[in-house]
Amino acid sequence: MTTNPMHASCMQSGFPTIASALAGMAEGTVKAADILEACLARIAALNGTLHAVHYLDAAGARATRTTGPLAGIPWGIKDNFDVAGLPCIANSRLRAGRIAATDAPLVTMLRQTGAPLLGKLATWEYGTGTGAEHFDLPNPPARNPWDTARFTGGSSTGAGVAVATGMTLFAIGSDTTGSVRLPAAATGCCGVLMTPGVLPMAGGLPNTYSMDRPGPITWTAEDAAIVLDATLGSHLRAAGGAGAKGLRVAVVRDPGAGLPAANAELAAAFEAGLGVLSRLGARITDAQLPWPASTCLDAARVIGAAESASIHEEELTKTPELMGAALRDKLLAGMGVSAVDYLAAQRLRRAFTDAMERFWDAHDVVLCFGTLHLPPRLGVEPESSNYTMETMLTPASLAGLPALVQCTGFSEGGLPLHWQIMTRQGQEATMFRLAMAFEAATDWRSRRPA
Amino acid sequence: MIPPNYAVRAAELAGGITAIAARLPRDWPKEHPPANPACEVSTVSAKPGEQKNG
Numbered sequence: 001m002t003t004n005p006m007h008a009s010c011m012q013s014g015f016p017t018i019a020s021a022l023a024g025m026a027e028g029t030v031k032a033a034d035i036l037e038a039c040l041a042r043i044a045a046l047n048g049t050l051h052a053v054h055y056l057d058a059a060g061a062r063a064t065r066t067t068g069p070l071a072g073i074p075w076g077i078k079d080n081f082d083v084a085g086l087p088c089i090a091n092s093r094l095r096a097g098r099i100a101a102t103d104a105p106l107v108t109m110l111r112q113t114g115a116p117l118l119g120k121l122a123t124w125e126y127g128t129g130t131g132a133e134h135f136d137l138p139n140p141p142a143r144n145p146w147d148t149a150r151f152t153g154g155s156s157t158g159a160g161v162a163v164a165t166g167m168t169l170f171a172i173g174s175d176t177t178g179s180v181r182l183p184a185a186a187t188g189c190c191g192v193l194m195t196p197g198v199l200p201m202a203g204g205l206p207n208t209y210s211m212d213r214p215g216p217i218t219w220t221a222e223d224a225a226i227v228l229d230a231t232l233g234s235h236l237r238a239a240g241g242a243g244a245k246g247l248r249v250a251v252v253r254d255p256g257a258g259l260p261a262a263n264a265e266l267a268a269a270f271e272a273g274l275g276v277l278s279r280l281g282a283r284i285t286d287a288q289l290p291w292p293a294s295t296c297l298d299a300a301r302v303i304g305a306a307e308s309a310s311i312h313e314e315e316l317t318k319t320p321e322l323m324g325a326a327l328r329d330k331l332l333a334g335m336g337v338s339a340v341d342y343l344a345a346q347r348l349r350r351a352f353t354d355a356m357e358r359f360w361d362a363h364d365v366v367l368c369f370g371t372l373h374l375p376p377r378l379g380v381e382p383e384s385s386n387y388t389m390e391t392m393l394t395p396a397s398l399a400g401l402p403a404l405v406q407c408t409g410f411s412e413g414g415l416p417l418h419w420q421i422m423t424r425q426g427q428e429a430t431m432f433r434l435a436m437a438f439e440a441a442t443d444w445r446s447r448r449p450a
Numbered sequence: 451m452i453p454p455n456y457a458v459r460a461a462e463l464a465g466g467i468t469a470i471a472a473r474l475p476r477d478w479p480k481e482h483p484p485a486n487p488a489c490e491v492s493t494v495s496a497k498p499g500e501q502k503n504g
Contacts, residue, residue: 332460344471346485349486350482
């Protein structure tokens with residue numbers, strides 16, 4: 001545990017991973033307090049530009065007990081989850097002044113690991129939106145550390161930024177149709193969705209009834225496994241170390257009619273990554289989903305808009321002027337969804353979910369793109385909205401599949417590239433096998449934002 | 451209810467979402483049911499695979 005050269009390299013770089021920090025603390029070469037103070041120093045230096053942290057609780061973090069599997073590993077959480085005694089505004093004037101009375105259950109679970117909570121991270125209003133940036137919310141938009149003129153991915157806009165820059169060593173976001181996976185993709189991190197119900201969403205402001213899931217964002221897939229193991233008592237890190245040999249990888253490149261082909265640099269990195277997996281012994285075949293990603297996207301948009309409008313209808317009716325334009329537009333669209341259209345989307349969802357169950361008879365994982373674009377220029381339309389709306393993220397949202405986004409390299413302009421892995425419910429270990437094997441076979445984790 | 455000040459914008463957006471919905475398949479057998487939107491959100495963690503969405 002103490003001689004892994006990658007861990008030593010991470011510590012020397014000043015950007016410890018969770019694995020390297022835990023190894024260093026076990027060796028006695030690094031102290032928990034030093035890791036925490038380094039994170040606080042990065043927040044002090046960078047947050048004025050990047051706007052990733054909305055509420056800092058340095059005193060609370062410093063007072064955290066120092067025992068537990070994640071003791072000394074600072075983290076942050078999207079500001080749509082309740083943390084006792086801290087604001088939970090979800091970047092909305094509708095919730096101005098609101099202080100949470102209790103911890104969300106997931107916060108409680110993470111506190112029990114001994115990890116010090118540094119604060120609340122940036123989000124789009126109510127953890128939702130249209131992809132458009134209107135610069136009309138209480139907090140300024142977070143900015144991408146790889147290029148501060150660019151978008152961070154949303155709606156967990158601060159989570160990827162915090163992790164990529166070492167403000168925190170992991171972050172918790174929430175994802176309805178991509179809000180953990182898009183920030184991971186945009187900032188070069190790893191974002192994970194588990195089988196629905198494995199991580200509790202309770203105590204988080206709902207976006208939809210049926211698709212919201214919390215998920216961790218970390219620098220490496222190994223770190224995500226460590227966080228999940230400490231939180232759930234699972235054994236994903238050990239299982240993920242089994243390698244990719246023999247895994248049946250279904251490659252899905254075509255998003256379907258109505259969506260563009262993936263950006264050329266994303267596509268090139270995807271193919272290069274397939275070569276790595278092939279050399280590792282993965283069994284790669286071309287495949288198609290039972291319905292194309294574009295059809296899943298249509299269904300998810302109808303379901304998401306209608307359910308959000310139902311949840312927030314009273315505020316839309318009484319105080320629409322307090323909302324930012326993105327939230328208001330999404331809710332107004334949702335009010336226009338007919339019951340028959342909503343049920344058409346849910347009927348497709350049922351059929352797609354059932355068909356995916358049969359799909360796994362022949363495949364262990366699906367490998368595809370997350371979004372089809374590079375991180376866009378913030379507020380520049382239509383590229384900003386397209387980044388969020390033109391994706392292959394919704395099949396996992398509809399069918400409740402575990403999913404993982406990880407970095408596959410960098411564009412010529414220095415922007416992170418990515419792919420997405422999906423697997424059958426309950427088979428997260430398989431997903432981690434592929435991700436951790438790829439990570440160990442490449443050196444993309446050695447590069448951080450300047 | 452849509453606030454009167456936003457009726458025009460709501461109509462524009464409703465047109466867009468209706469067009470999206472129109473692309474969804476409709477040729478299901480009559481007995482094919484929708485997914486259950488009331489996916490339970492647990493307050494404690496479940497075992498992987500214990501809960502199925504959709």
